[in-house]
Amino acid sequence: MEQYIIKGGIPLVGEVEIAGAKNAALPILSAAIMSDETVTLENLPDVNDINVLIESIEKIGAHVSRVDRHTVKINGSTIRNCSVDYESIKKIRASYYLLGALLGKYQEAEVPLPGGCNIGSRPIDQHLKGFRAIGADVNISRGNIIAKCERMTGAHIFLDVVSVGATINIMMAASRAEGRTIIENAAKEPHVVDAANFLNSMGADIKGAGTDVIRIKGVPKFHGCTYSIVPDMIEAGTYMFAAAATKGDVVLKNVIPKHLEAITAKLNEIGCEVEEGDDSVRVVASKRVRRTHVKTLPYPGYPTDMQPQISAVLALGQGTSIVTESIFENRFKYVDELSRMGANIKVEGNTAIIDGVSQLTGARVSSPDLRAGAALVIAGLAADGFTIVDDIVYIQRGYEDFDAKLRALGAEIRTVNSENEIRRFELSVG
Ligand code: UD1
Numbered sequence: 381m382e383q384y385i386i387k388g389g390i391p392l393v394g395e396v397e398i399a400g401a402k403n404a405a406l407p408i409l410s411a412a413i414m415s416d417e418t419v420t421l422e423n424l425p426d427v428n429d430i431n432v433l434i435e436s437i438e439k440i441g442a443h444v445s446r447v448d449r450h451t452v453k454i455n456g457s458t459i460r461n462c463s464v465d466y467e468s469i470k471k472i473r474a475s476y477y478l479l480g481a482l483l484g485k486y487q488e489a490e491v492p493l494p495g496g497c498n499i500g501s502r503p504i505d506q507h508l509k510g511f512r513a514i515g516a517d518v519n520i521s522r523g524n525i526i527a528k529c530e531r532m533t534g535a536h537i538f539l540d541v542v543s544v545g546a547t548i549n550i551m552m553a554a555s556r557a558e559g560r561t562i563i564e565n566a567a568k569e570p571h572v573v574d575a576a577n578f579l580n581s582m583g584a585d586i587k588g589a590g591t592d593v594i595r596i597k598g599v600p601k602f603h604g605c606t607y608s609i610v611p612d613m614i615e616a617g618t619y620m621f622a623a624a625a626t627k628g629d630v631v632l633k634n635v636i637p638k639h640l641e642a643i644t645a646k647l648n649e650i651g652c653e654v655e656e657g658d659d660s661v662r663v664v665a666s667k668r669v670r671r672t673h674v675k676t677l678p679y680p681g682y683p684t685d686m687q688p689q690i691s692a693v694l695a696l697g698q699g700t701s702i703v704t705e706s707i708f709e710n711r712f713k714y715v716d717e718l719s720r721m722g723a724n725i726k727v728e729g730n731t732a733i734i735d736g737v738s739q740l741t742g743a744r745v746s747s748p749d750l751r752a753g754a755a756l757v758i759a760g761l762a763a764d765g766f767t768i769v770d771d772i773v774y775i776q777r778g779y780e781d782f783d784a785k786l787r788a789l790g791a792e793i794r795t796v797n798s799e800n801e802i803r804r805f806e807l808s809v810g
Pocket of ligand 1: 403404406473474502503504505506507508541542543544545546567684685707708
């Protein structure tokens with residue numbers, strides 16, 4: 381099993397290119413099979429979750445060809461069956477997007493119940509409520525969700541919780557239903573907007589994405605298109621906090637600064653400078669960060685996917701910070717690992733009380749999930765001495781070339797696979 385080994389204490393300095401957003405690419409790849417003409421997707425991140433989804437799409441018969449590392453061509457005209465194989469997709473939660481795509485295109489879909497990060501119970505009742513509202517029969521049998529319908533007709537759907545996945549999934553299926561669908565209390569995340577823009581590029585008629593009311597007029601078929609995925613705000617935010625934790629000076633390229641506003645606001649509050657360009661952002665952190673309070677909320681609030689990373693930074697802050705997780709109930713599993721590095725954090729319910737310490741020390745820690753793993757890497761980059769992060773398979777699900785990009789910013793970090801390689805690294809960097 382691969383691990384990262386990090387020698388901490390080096391300020392990150394330089395430029396880093398941000399990849400396409402994983403959480404936009406997952407629904408967009410799924411939706412691409414809804415056209416029988418060729419769809420070209422650009423700026424796809426080369427990360428495990430995306431590659432697993434591409435394999436699953438191929439297995440149901442779609443034709444996928446790689447143009448280069450970040451570009452694929454997909455043709456859904458050759459799809460032979462609407463049942464997605466469990467083995468190929470069990471690792472990713474976003475398998476559920478194939479439900480909306482297949483149901484919309486073929487009026488039937490069978491997809492295994494989703495797996496993915498272990499950050500709490502993750503129901504999909506709102507997705508199913510939406511499918512049922514537009515006329516689908518939805519059952520769960522042998523671990524699979526089976527959805528079918530004779531005729532899909534537009535409906536007025538009020539989501540009980542603001543859900544990114546449900547909003548996009550319903551949007552996909554409803555874009556091929558007869559008549560008009562209205563989704564109220566819709567999620568407003570940039571990836572919801574990106575998925576809507578993509579569907580519209582294939583001929584869908586979706587209005588209002590990015591607000592909490594989305595109006596969809598069903599169309600009978602989609603055509604081909606070329607589409608470039610939006611930059612990844614969570615990958616960007618992760619490097620912004622890595623700069624803050626290491627007192628660095630990092631320029632992020634290929635970002636949409638507007639998407640980063642909640643993160644930028646927190647960096648300003650804790651004493652970092654953030655300069656915005658047209659498609660770049662520079663973070664300069666010259667001193668120990670200050671305390672702040674954070675509460676995760678749906679967009680445009682502070683993202684839950686950036687909660688572990690800011691906690692790693694606040695662990696080194698001056699004073700006591702309070703971080704409240706209001707989206708997922710099990711997102712503080714990294715706290716015990718950070719404590720092993722000397723952090724002083726107490727979790728009570730959905731709140732972490734962080735008493736900042738002046739120094740973290742390297743330790744062997746284990747990554748409990750994708751974003752928590754990234755937070756441990758941030759802590760390791762700032763800590764004194766060597767940190768080994770186990771279970772980096774979670775991190776590789778969502779960060780392209782994480783170690784190489786950090787090395788380009790001056791970090792001492794390597795991917796290793798044995799105790800020997802760890803020792804060699806320790807000897808080589810002293
Ligand atoms: C997506 C992101 C994930 C991010 C999350 C919130 C992808 C692949 N993943 O996950 O990284 O952390 O948005 O920004 O894009 N809920 C229900 N019923 C449902 C659906 C959701 O109760 O049917 C609840 C969830 O338990 C959670 C909240 O709604 O408390 C938000 O979840 P949701 O926005 O759906 O998250 P995902 O789309 O799964």
